[in-house]
Amino acid sequence: MARGRLSPERLTRAGAELADEVGFEQVTVSEVARRFDVKVASLYSHLKNSHDLKTRIALLALEELADRAAEALAGRSGKDALTALANVYRDYAREHPGRYAAAQFRLAPEAAAASAGVRHARMTRALLRGYDLTEPDQTHAVRLLGSVFHGYVSLEMGGGFSHSAPDTQETWTRVLDALDALLRNWPRTP
Amino acid sequence: MARGRLSPERLTRAGAELADEVGFEQVTVSEVARRFDVKVASLYSHLKNSHDLKTRIALLALEELADRAAEALAGRSGKDALTALANVYRDYAREHPGRYAAAQFRLAPEAAAASAGVRHARMTRALLRGYDLTEPDQTHAVRLLGSVFHGYVSLEMGGGFSHSAPDTQETWTRVLDALDALLRNWPRTP
């Protein structure tokens, strides 16, 4: 009997892999136990409950995303940085659909505050230094960019942009062009 | 024994109400049966299975949203129409969070094609007649608007925009200003 193989971290990683394979919604404590060839009840020494497992997977995904974003932004600015950050989200969602879905998991306020979510906001704000925005407009722009990245990726993954022409890569490029133009020419407050 | 109270439509409506109360993820065939004071198995004459129930709720939500959008767009154009449509999504999500989540439910391709989803795309395209965009750019813009509306509402509902200043209403207004400016001044293809 191999002992000591179980830990919150390993269970979380296994859960994340499972999510990518079968979808975040289908992640189940039972299935994770099965993958470790261990009885379900054994996992409850390492996890509070099913919700806890999902929260941990969500936090893992947010960390991974933030790490990728930080690396992508290093040494870039302006539109180059904008494109790099946008592609981090899109690529991550394609490579890890289950984890990406997990990143959208509704976290409790305290968990959210302690999560890598704040790193994301900080990085997006840093990106905006390449543009000339006043303070309140920076916040608006951070929220707009977050909305577009998240919204676009969700809709594309969910098949929202059917399989009609033009292809989504073309749109993605043009949307980033448009966002860059918008940020360079942000409308003054009326 | 009141007979004939059960039907796919009534079960779907009850499911939608349940979703708004406890969240779309928590919608369960058992709970719906409980609300009709009927045994669970009885619902299976009206619904194929649990997934079927969720799909029906999703389709209902898409219809309701499309109806609201159609009404909001009637007689409006330009920025007025843009704002009206955007507010339809945001308001619907606030009034019916469970239904709104349902509207994001991943539909099978045929179900999606037959859903009100296509009405949404058509209406957004109609909205763009108030702006001067070439054909391919119209499609890009439709997708951008869909992304922003969906992304913003999701993040706001999910608490993504913490409770920091400035408030989200202010951002919402400024984001719509920015989108209007962008559409009036869409960047030419390089």
Added chain:
DNA sequence: TGCATTCACCTAAAGCTTTTAGGCAAATGC
């Protein structure tokens, strides 16, 4: 009126998942 059928819901049952409680044996500490 009387019989057959259909309809709407029910009982039973099997198979999952979640979660708690208590137990045993291997690893570790002294």
Added chain:
DNA sequence: GCATTTGCCTAAAAGCTTTAGGTGAATGCA
């Protein structure tokens, strides 16, 4: 070499999903 802790196990309760097969009321028809 013994005590404790650690790590996983068995047992069991409870809830959700789904299928199979029934029953009784309503309906259709001779």
